[in-house]
Each structure stands twice: as structure tokens, then as C-alpha cells.
Amino acid sequence: MSTMIDTATATTTLHLLQPKDYARWDAFVAATPDATFFHRAGWQTIIERTYGHKTWFYYAEQDGRIVGILPLAQMKSRMFGHWLGSLPFCVLGGIVATADAARPLLDNAADQLARQLGVGHLEMRNLVPAHADDSKWLRKDLYVTFRKEISGDDEENMNAIPRKQRAMVRKGIKLGLTGKIDQGVDRFFACYASSVHRLGTPVFPKKYFSIIKEVFGDECEIRIIVREQQLIGAVMSFYFRDEVLPYYGGGMPAARETAGNDFMYWNLMQAAAARGVRIFDFGRSKLGTGAFDFKKNWGFAPTPLEYEYRLYAAPELPDNNPLNPKYQLFIKMWKKMPIGLANFLGPFIVRNLG
Template sequence: MSTALAPETARAATTAALRLRLLDAQDQRRWDAFVAQCPEATFFHRAGWQRVLEQGMGHRTWFYYVEQDGAIVGVLPLCRVRSRLFGDWLGALPFCVYGGVAAATPAARALLDQAAQALAAELGVGHLEYRSVQASHPGDPSWHVKPLYATFRKAIVADNEANMNAIPRKQRAMVRKGIKFGLKGEIDQDIGRFYHAYASSVHRLGTPVFSRRYFALLKQEFGDDCELRVITHEGKTVAAVMSFFFRDQVLPYYGGGTDDARALAANDFMYWDLMQDCATRGCRLFDFGRSKLGTGAFDFKKNWGFEPELLGYEYQLHAAPAVPENNPLNPKYRLFIRLWQRLPLPVANLVGPLIVKNLG
């Protein structure tokens, strides 16, 4: 997909020695170097998401950055999701739990913000969405905040016994159950076993599955910072998780288990196996990622002793009359979920990627 400077607003901008530009291949290293040191930047601000979203999902992107005296001082990756079923919107960043502006100065932040709003208006999208950890427009009536998601993050230490003891008693018992069953964790380079466990899990939940190509692109693009961990029982895959690494943080992002996983406490063991291995390797923050309030995933993460932190997602309406409700808690999707659960798994895996790429 092209990221050419099609919108006039993206061609050039100068404000007090600041220059607004669009990312191209020769600037990716500079972009990622800024992201690595910017305190509010996340793994989802990395330049590699541009190729993943364009080639893996078929969406158009605009990865803006602001330059001052030859140095990047702010970034804002944007992607447009255009669907007859789920609407037309511009966001930072679809398919990611975090996003929004990451900037070193207020001036850079303002310039990026203005560019995003101008692009949203020029494209005529329904709304502009920032998936910020903390809302960046508090009190601004033109931006709406919906308390729909929370994230779960907790410090871990090099001492695995201390990490185990920090897990509440009932959840700790589930981890020990998996250990007693003789479960083992292995690192894969190929997505095959991971995809089997993941696809089985989301099918039971009634959720469309992502394509194999999408996961292959993630692994290819982010290399060792995208890890595939497979949990086996007597040589058979029972659970798997794809995790992202950023600075001293680990974020288990996509995961799931087979039909045997629950009886073996495989998912519980999987997160413990990941936690202890990463703690030994120097990770100091375990980021369980976001979950919707009122869901089983939300309760599962709380049971690990993680305190929920409401995410400050923001929505600015353009062509849409109201903030969309494209989430499984929307009652109108309940029938779809039940029908999807009844589909044969091979059919769900074939059709799912055609649907999920439009959800964001």
C-alpha cells in the first residue's frame, strides 16, 4: 500500500522550526530510535507496524513524525480502517492496545495532533481515535472518552520465588497444578503450533481469527522482539502465546489454548512460564495488556494480583453521529458470536481473516 503524501496537509508544515513529515524507509531507524527513548512511546509506536498493517491487513497508513534541527521530536502512527459493516475511521493505532501521540515537546505534540485532525476531516472518516494510556485532551468537549478498557501491568523481579509468592493464593494453586501435570514451555520460530492453539481458543469464544500471514509478518518484522512460546503436555501442544518485548517490558499479546488446556491449567502455567523466563532475562514489567470491563479476561488478570488501570482512549467525531460500539459487549453481536462458535474450525479459520481485518 502507498504512503505517499496524498493529503495536501501532509506535504509540508513548518511551525517554529518544526517540520511535519511522513515516514519512509530511510527514516525507520531514526523513528525507532526516538520511540526507544521517548517515555510515552510503546511497542505499538514502532515503525514496523506500518508494513504489518499495510501488507497484513490491506489498510492505508500515515506515519507522521515531527523533526526539529534534524532530530525527530514526535511521532504519530495512523491507520485508516474502512468497512461497510464496521464503519470508516482513522486511528492510532488499530489492532494495537496502545497508541496516540508520542512527543518530546508540547509543540511537536500540537503539530501532530493538528495533522491527525486535518487528515480525518480531509478523508471524511466517521471518527478519529487515539488509543492513549492516558487521555491527552482532558476537558476538551470535542473529544469523547469511554471507560471500556483497562490495562494490567505489574513489576516483576529477578527472584522467581518472589514473583510466585506475589500471585494470589488461588491463582498460585492453578500455576502449581500445571507444574504438577508436567507441562513444558518451548520457544518456536514458526507460527504453526501457536496458530493451532490460538485459533482453537478464539473459535470457542466466538471471535474471528487473524490470518496466518498476519502473524508471520509480525514475527518477520519484529524478530526476537516477537516471541512464540508453546506449552506442551506429553509432547502435544496445549497452549501458546505470542509476546512482544520493548525495553524491559514483556507483553503477552495473542494467546490461547486447545480443548485440553483448561483441565491441565495450561493457560495459567503458560503465563507463569513466560513470567519467570522473562524475569530471569532482565524484564522488569509484565504487561498483561488490555481487557474489556466485565469480561472473563478482565477477571482472570485481576486474579493474578494485577490492578486494572483504565485506558484513556479518546474519540473525536467527524462524519459519525456517535462513538461506535464495535465490541463483543454490544448486544447486537451476541447472535453473531453464537453462530460463529458453531462453525467448523476450518471454515472459521478460512472466513475469519476477511472479517477481523475490518474490526481494528
């Protein structure tokens, strides 16, 4: 498909991403400061191959150059509704544009697609508001992100951690915890699945993590934490520009008594700083959760994420999150379920949450 807008300086055309243009798309992402790791073309492959969701990765072009992008995916289920988002399974993914004509072109494409599909709502995940003056778009305070600059000096980074949290890190060090890179996802998945089961949250399929690792290669790192031969914890992180983004992680039951999670993020911070990383992105958390408190305890200040919603067939904003009271009984039941059964059933549920 191709749509055209004439401007005073150039003609802007709209296109759908094809595999042959992945490199061009990613080159635009790498060169554009507002773009993030979650704008990478690889997410199209991951979402389609893992879950079979339909995607539309739009890009605007001027004089043969990409000047704007908008990745979209459709989510459709009886339990969680029918919606279009940029981008499910990602923290961010809204419009990124370097030409004035590109943003309205991409916005209009999303609006037309949402109407064509008959979705309940359209969601844009932004770091800063993109439609603040447009009454058709709504927002709600739910998520924040935690980002902080780190130095190349371990002692300086350690001293920047508040005293109580620093004591937990030192506990893990004294107990002999060590971290190392793992090339497979099996041990990582065991830690991740154990953690989310204790939280009463459905698990992503192991296939999802295998495809992420396959698609992003060395830009995706799996780090495991062990005490001698005992598996304690694991984290999957992304490297992008001068940033490290620990994205999925978890610990075995022994992580609590060994300060395994505390040590794990310190170990990652050390390794990332040593390779020249200067931004530690602790990722998204919901307000009022344990993950939110944990990240604040590290001395990271929360920054609100500007998620914007446009309603179509839906009468109100979606509320598909564990803090919704209607899910509390489900969470209690899930925690009591045998982990093997939870790991089998979880992917059928979480595939539609995004």
C-alpha cells in the same frame, strides 16, 4: 508532504515516514519514555502488508531531530464503519512528543486527514488523557490494561500470585507441563484459533502473525506449552525495554483440564524474569469479560486506558465490541461453525475491526 511551524526556539516541520527513516523513528521510540512498543515503525509494514490498509505515520522534526510521532491507519468497511485510528491492532499509539510545538502540529495533521478522508470518527489510544480539556473529544470506559512489576526471584514472583491462582499454576507444574520457544507460527496459530473459536470471535489470519514475527524478529517470542508431545497452549509476546508483553495467546481444549493457560503465563514470567525483565504487561482487556477476571486473579490491578474519540461524519461513538448485545446471535452462531470454515471466514471480518 511537509508543514512548518515557527517557534521561539526552532522551526518544527511535519513529515510522513518513509522506509529509509524507520531506524530514526525507532530510535526516537526507544529513547522516549512515553513511547511504547506499539509506536514502533514496524506496525506500518504489518498493517499494510497484512490487510492493505492505508497508513500515515507522521513525525515532527526540529533541527534534523524527530521530536514527535503519530502513527495513523484508515479502517473502512460497510459492517464496522469508516474511521481513522492511532493505532488499529495495537493497544496504544497516540501522539508522543518531546517538543511543545510538535503535539499541536501532529493533532492538526490528524484532524485535517480525518476531514479529507471523510471518516466517521478519529480514535486516539492513550495511556493518559491527551485531550481532557477539549470538548471536541469524547471518551468511554471500555478497556483497561494490567501491568505489574516482577522480581528476578521465582519464589518471590510465585508468592505474589494470589492463593487460588497460585494453586492453578502449581497444578500445571505437577502435571508435567513445560514451555519452549518455537520459531514458526503454526503451532501457535492452532492454539490461538482454537481459543478464539470457542469464544465466538473471528480469527486473525495466520499471515498476520508470520509478518509480525518477521518484522520484529527476536523482539517477538513464540512460546508453546506441551505435556510430553501434546500441544497445550501458546503465546506470542513482545519484549521492549525492561518489559514483556504477552499479546496473543490461546490454548487447545486440553488446556482447561491441565491449567495450561495458568502455567503458560507463569512459564513466560519465569523466562522473562531470568533475562532481566522487570515489568509484566498482561495487556488490554474489556471490562466485564473473562479475560479481565483472569488477569485480576493474578493480583494485577486494572488501569483504565484513555481512548479518545472525535466525531466527524458519525453521529455517535462506535460500539464494535463483543459485549454489544447486537452481536450476541453472531457469536453464538460462530461458536457452532466448523473451525476450518471459521478460520477461512474470520480474517475477512477481523481485518476491519482493528
